[in-house]
Amino acid sequence: MNLICRLFGHSAKRDRARHDGDYYWTSCKRCAALLLRDRGGWREPNRRDLARHESNLLQAELDAVEQAGVEQAAP
Numbered sequence: 001m002n003l004i005c006r007l008f009g010h011s012a013k014r015d016r017a018r019h020d021g022d023y024y025w026t027s028c029k030r031c032a033a034l035l036l037r038d039r040g041g042w043r044e045p046n047r048r049d050l051a052r053h054e055s056n057l058l059q060a061e062l063d064a065v066e067q068a069g070v071e072q073a074a075p
Contacts, residue, residue, distance in 0.1 A: 012028065024036065025045075
């Protein structure tokens, strides 16, 4: 984290934010820290947030693979 972020907080790259099913995720414009947006605004994630994010991404991949299989099997 750089000095400006320490003094004034992070600045989220909102144009690069992606939703994972629970939260929007992006990085800080100044220091590249990973950020998530919850009801309180943008913040750095904790371990539980990161684990849930990883789970959501894996589930999305599984859903995409399953959907592709359904589409190929359909006449």
